[in-house]
Amino acid sequence: MLCLRGKFSLFEQLWMQITFHTIWIVGAIGLWKINTTYAVLYILFVLIGILGLIVGQWICPRCPHIHEHNSCMQLPPSITKLFIRKRVAKPLTKIEKISFFFVLYGVFLLPAYWVVQDKVLAIPFILAGLSHYTSYFMWFCKRCLNSHCPQNMNMFTVK
Numbered sequence: 445m446l447c448l449r450g451k452f453s454l455f456e457q458l459w460m461q462i463t464f465h466t467i468w469i470v471g472a473i474g475l476w477k478i479n480t481t482y483a484v485l486y487i488l489f490v491l492i493g494i495l496g497l498i499v500g501q502w503i504c505p506r507c508p509h510i511h512e513h514n515s516c517m518q519l520p521p522s523i524t525k526l527f528i529r530k531r532v533a534k535p536l537t538k539i540e541k542i543s544f545f546f547v548l549y550g551v552f553l554l555p556a557y558w559v560v561q562d563k564v565l566a567i568p569f570i571l572a573g574l575s576h577y578t579s580y581f582m583w584f585c586k587r588c589l590n591s592h593c594p595q596n597m598n599m600f601t602v603k
Contacts, residue, residue, distance in 0.1 A: 450513030471555030
């Protein structure tokens with residue numbers, strides 16, 4: 445279990461990156477077919493929410509995986525570090541926690557209604573979403589070293 449030692453295996457990194465990027469790309473395509481304005485707004489939501497807020501300000505600045513072990517499950521560490529302004533040691537505020545959940549799950553939930561109406565897009569979208577978010581709870585969150593992440597569930601795991 446590499447992530448317990450601070451590093452993510454190449455398989456873990458590829459799994460999370462491919463499934464996440466499949467979710468938002470297919471979501472954007474599904475919205476584009478319905479309304480280009482919705483698609484552009486959704487892409488901005490993903491970029492600002494994930495890269496600007498989650499990676500840049502909320503989770504990654506507090507993450508020992510990236511700072512101490514040079515490992516990241518969502519992006520190559522060199523790219524993640526470009527978005528982090530400074531390391532943070534204090535816990536997230538309640539508003540940041542609520543906003544974190546809105547952004548993280550909004551990536552999947554916002555386009556879901558429109559994407560599932562297209563059978564060709566629905567299959568990769570749902571499979572990627574199920575595998576990505578299930579991987580958080582069944583694998584990563586139980587082994588995460590980031591005690592400030594609202595999803596951290598390693599308190600329930602015997603090590």
